[in-house]
Amino acid sequence: MRNIMMGIVTDKYNFMTEKTGISLDTLYQKTEKVTEECILNDQVQQSLKAKPMEEVDRNSLSKYFAYIDLDHVSEYCYVDNKKNLYTRSYSKIPYQYFEDSLLVQQLGTSYADTRWFVMKDYLFGTGEEALFVGRKVHSLNYAHEPGYLFFKMNPEFLQSLLLEEDNLTQEAAIGIMDPQGRICAYWYPEGFTLSTEQEAVLADYAQTQGYGSLVENEKISGGILSVYKQEECGFSVFTLVPERVLGKEITKVFWVLLVIYLLVIAIAVVLSIYFSNKFTKPIKELNRAMTEFNGEDFSKLVHLNTKTELDQIGNAYNEMLSNIKELLDEIRTQQKELRTSELNMLISQINPHFLYNTLDTIYMLARINKEETTMNMIQALSKYLRLSLSKGSEIVTVEDELENVKSYLQIQQIRNENLFTYTIDCEVDPKETWVLKLILQPLVENSIKYGFCEIYEGGQIRIHVYKQDGRLILTVYNSGIPIAEEMAEKINALNGRLLSEARKLFPKNAKNGYGVSNVLTRLRLKYGEGVLFTYRAEQDGTTCTIEIPGEGEQHEENL
């Protein structure tokens, strides 16, 4: 905890160290840029050529350095490769002084680095230590001896780095040291002095390899130390926060933290209660609605508005109720229809004998009167009714179903002379393939009723029965007016929907029902969801397709 608080206190000083270090970077780059401009200056380059410069040009060059874009230059000295010195106009310095000043040696073997160094000023005569910026000046074009450029900087040059940090220097010791660890500029709090031990630590860091933040908030004897080293010039910025400042600051921070903690705890309690209520209330409501549901009353919906996932759970519950209700209604309707259907079936089985006898009598009368057409029609009707009425089973062979539809077609051909011809193409074994009875007749009826409503002759009806991909497929094609796309889409969309929806879309008493509801209901009741019943408008007619899962096997239930 103490370390955390120490970190909080010293972070601002560490930040200041880094900021001052970056300012040091900028200051170095500035000296680099200014000396670069000097090197590239035409007159400076001219001074390096073999041909000596005119006196007037030399004077001009001396003044040039006085106007460079660098603050806090105390003195400058440029020496060309012909031992000419260029200094301020009032400084008449002999070349020997320059040679004796040992400035050149400070530049080392580097080709043209910008060097910062601190040394006693023997050139301009003060004898005091000062910061110098120096650089070799090479010719752009020729392998001549280089010239040398030096700026002696005022103390304000480095002090400008800390002008903005005045308030912090009242508390912490800040300084700038050269690569040897000599302190070139410092700002210490009143009464502060560096101990010998501290000076040794600083000197070690000054001579350390690497650059950037060398150390941050390191505990040393008497305080906390941060050091930032500039990469190119090797000068370092250090900040030492004395222990007494740390103690004072830590106490302050401790109280602030305590208040913050108390505040946080208070807020946490309030928020906990608030959120607890917010989350548990809707859960309770949901729980009550579920436990109270008796399977009869579907009107008790849950209304949640928490703007959380609980709302979705509530909505899902409501939707589930709605679905259950719909399914129950469906089941009830189906049961009712089933009962009615069974009743009708029974009724229809009572009368066949009477009907057949009557038809036989009419047939005999027609034969006596040689009414051949009447005979054919009665024969066809008789066959048609035989399947429709006499065979109680709902499932018949394809042979019977085709016989039935053929009878119906013959009756219609007699009724509508020349209106149409028909073909039946059965690719399955008609005796061994079973199908729900009376599913083709409504489709054929639709073909005549709607397909041929605008023609008077030449229509074609093709019935095709085949197996494909494990399904029994029955198609009825008519060459009449193609079914309207809208109607076809409406019918096709019924596949996969609930039967109740189909009935709503095609009520039994609707005029244009296409017998769809009847056929689809029976197919779905018999074969389930897998059956497909589709209409497709062709270029020259309409095809209705029934796809029955399985291949019309004779299951027990089919008997």
Added chain:
Amino acid sequence: MTFFLLMMLCGMAVSGCAGTESENTVKEESSVISIPIIFTVDPTTGKKNNQELADAFNKAYAGKYYLDVEWVLETEEEYRQNLRRMNVTDSLPAVIYDVCTIPSFYMMMVEEGRLEDLSPYLEEDLSWKTKIEPFVLQGSTYADGEVYLGPISTSAFTCAGMFWNEDLFAQAGIDRFPETWEEFWECCDTLKEHGITPLALHTEGTGWAPMLIATAALAESKEGAEFMRQMLPESYDNESGLYLGEVLQKLFSYTTDDALHADYDVAYSNFFSDKAAMIPNGYWQIDQIPENRGDEIRFSSFPEHTLVASPETFGWAVVSSYPDEVKAAAVEFLKFRTEYNKKEKETLFNQDLTDKPQVLKDYLKAFSRADQIVPNYQVKWNSILQEETLGVALPLLAEQKITPEKFVQMVQESVLEFKAEQ
């Protein structure tokens, strides 16, 4: 539940205030060695020069070396000027090029030990040395026998001749490029008579375009060819110097009005906007032909099957002030470049040319049939002549303000001045 949330929020509050120990920001060296280099982006076409080479190297040496390219929008001439500035401020990249196109600079760099001697590396790695054509290696070898320019593999890409516009030639009723200098001057006259400016020239820089033609013409004679082979000729006050002045003056009578005091980019624009029928330059300009130009741009050697080339101008140098590991990496890059250049040549000469641009077919034909390769004046003649004298003398010569004799005199003064600086 309430209690749990309370504890959780308290925990979050406490941990939020704790903070983490700040990281040490002392920079660590990466294991990948970075090789700084500057490549130019052509100001006229926007094309990044040598991008494919850089990408190929970085891909081949991923994780080991990285060619750290600084892309700079500048002309080749500006790059050369910047080289000198970067040298005196000690801010050169690790690999530099175009060094020997400024002889005085090249000599200075060698004398001041600024360039790494590559001959030990060549001797150590004979597989590298054997990939270099003897003509190229000879050109890249300095007077003292050391090699400061990492050579390319072949001179196949280094030759300069004449690009010409077939459509403009056709308008003047000319159906082929002249094969003799006599025919060349007749060709210029015919183009001029048909209202077509024959030559795209300029006077700034080192007068590259007019100087290419003039030095190729100079080498027609035996004496002229011998003169062109001299390194830093001490005298231009002879028949060769005079002929050079005469040819230059004549050339400027066939060029555009804006040629004076303009740089090569103006000549380039004039040629590719159909304002002039011919422009001299090297193989590398094929890549700089605008995309919308068709097969009407052709290439021929200068008359008498003459090409201008100094393969050493394509040698790249390693700056010696870099740490040893960077220099070693830079040498690896130069080896890679030699190999890359070798493969380029093999591809170029072995490819099916059916669908290739006509100008490329022309270049290959001219290269294979060249009777004479004239050294590039840029690597032979003194820098003062190239950079100061020609810029002043060419416009005067073009405007007939000085005679060829005076031109020779100005050139000769540059020789003296250069000698004095040496």
